[in-house]
Amino acid sequence: VKPxxxxxxxxxxxxxxxxxxxxxxxxxxxxxGRHVPVxxxxxxxxxxxxLIDPDRWRLRLFGTGLRGAPAPGRAVEFGLDDLxxxxxxxxxALIECAGNGRxxxxxxxxxRVPGTPWALGGIGSALWRGxxxxxxLRAAGLTGGAVDVLPTGLDADYVVGGTNYGPVRRPLPxxxxxxxxxxxxEMNDEPLTPDHGAPVRLVVPGxxxxxxxxxVGSIEVADHPLYSPWNTDFYRMFGPGHPPAGxxxxxxxxxxxxxxxxxxxxxxxxxxxxxxxxxxxxTAPVRLVEVSADGGRSWRPARLDEPARAxxxxxxxxxxxxxxxxxxxLRARATDRGGATQPERAPFNREGYLFGAVVAHPVTVx
Ligand code: MTE
Ligand code: MO
Numbered sequence: 172v173k174p175x176x177x178x179x180x181x182x183x184x185x186x187x188x189x190x191x192x193x194x195x196x197x198x199x200x201x202x203x204g205r206h207v208p209v210x211x212x213x214x215x216x217x218x219x220x221x222l223i224d225p226d227r228w229r230l231r232l233f234g235t236g237l238r239g240a241p242a243p244g245r246a247v248e249f250g251l252d253d254l255x256x257x258x259x260x261x262x263x264a265l266i267e268c269a270g271n272g273r274x275x276x277x278x279x280x281x282x283r284v285p286g287t288p289w290a291l292g293g294i295g296s297a298l299w300r301g302x303x304x305x306x307x308l309r310a311a312g313l314t315g316g317a318v319d320v321l322p323t324g325l326d327a328d329y330v331v332g333g334t335n336y337g338p339v340r341r342p343l344p345x346x347x348x349x350x351x352x353x354x355x356x357e358m359n360d361e362p363l364t365p366d367h368g369a370p371v372r373l374v375v376p377g378x379x380x381x382x383x384x385x386x387v388g389s390i391e392v393a394d395h396p397l398y399s400p401w402n403t404d405f406y407r408m409f410g411p412g413h414p415p416a417g418x419x420x421x422x423x424x425x426x427x428x429x430x431x432x433x434x435x436x437x438x439x440x441x442x443x444x445x446x447x448x449x450x451x452x453x454t455a456p457v458r459l460v461e462v463s464a465d466g467g468r469s470w471r472p473a474r475l476d477e478p479a480r481a482x483x484x485x486x487x488x489x490x491x492x493x494x495x496x497x498x499x500x501l502r503a504r505a506t507d508r509g510g511a512t513q514p515e516r517a518p519f520n521r522e523g524y525l526f527g528a529v530v531a532h533p534v535t536v537x
Contacts, residue, residue, distance in 0.1 A: 236317030236392035268293035269379035272526030284523030301355035341401035377453035410521035424453030425527035450505035451484035
């Protein structure tokens with residue numbers, strides 16, 4: 172993982188969490204635009220970052236969903252230049268870890284959950300360039316019978332608790348694969364960096380981050396459902412109120428919002444502060460953001476500072492003039508055009524996925 176400037180990241184084991192205040196260094200300091208610079212973008216690695224020679228890298232496609240059903244040893248191969256020769260697409264899209272916000276299951280709802288204790292910084296937006304997965308699947312001989320597509324990463328096997336789960340890989344239903352999934356080779360107009368999946372990663376807009384497989388080396392295309400631990404043992408809802416084998420594999424991220432402020436940020440009393448934040452949803456553009464400065468008793472709409480989009484976050488702002496010094500709690504609450512609003516409590520699940528409840532953000536007024 173990249174070196175971690177403490178002003179930008181909170182380290183968690185092999186992961187690096189973006190600090191929200193790093194999007195806005197100070198009240199009037201430098202501001203990060205819609206897309207997060209690569210050096211400030213969060214990193215989530217199950218194991219370690221592999222260094223792959225782009226000249227020797229090959230993407231191998233095989234399986235019963237391709238013409239002639241090539242076996243792994245007879246895969247259809249693409250090099251980086253082959254991908255670059257196909258029509259390219261640029262797409263501004265978020266990647267958000269399914270576990271983003273997980274620490275609030277404990278901090279707000281009293282549930283201890285295992286896994287990376289993210290606050291809200293397991294997310295970032297970037298401008299991706301690459302070739303649509305649909306394009307590559309068709310070039311490889313996709314048949315009408317294909318059901319599932321299984322991209323596999325070239326990172327080390329994931330070994331935990333004495334079990335080797337093999338390389339990180341997760342099946343994607345063919346409908347999503349053909350809809351908007353991108354095989355990206357650039358991030359913010361530069362070649363991908365090793366931490367973010369160089370030379371080529373998948374970007375699956377709106378879906379849990381694990382769908383966006385980094386360092387992709389092969390893609391199996393099958394005319395039957397495929398399984399991997401990442402859609403059976405992990406990334407389902409487990410625990411009370413959920414089916415014994417877990418709910419359906421997780422797909423879209425839920426509606427959320429965050430302030431571009433440090434926890435416990437200090438603000439001056441008696442003057443108006445323009446508070447900034449971002450809101451997003453994996454299923455629909457954001458329609459409304461409301462802010463409360465009185466513990467959730469009253470809410471006022473924030474200003475949406477740009478047109479909302481489906482795949483990206485929307486920046487918003489809110490003027491607040493705190494009168495009285497002391498500790499205050501700010502809250503933001505987003506609603507998307509599908510009608511989903513951030514709830515007071517998130518549905519508990521054993522692994523702490525999809526925490527989308529309203530979060531109290533403490534600030535100190537001086
Ligand atoms: N792909 C591979 N091969 N190995 C991984 O560990 N982590 C996934 C996904 N793709 C992962 C992966 C998870 S859980 C997330 S949230 C995103 O990558 C994070 O992408 P980023 O590190 O570029 O922010
Ligand atoms: Mo993740």
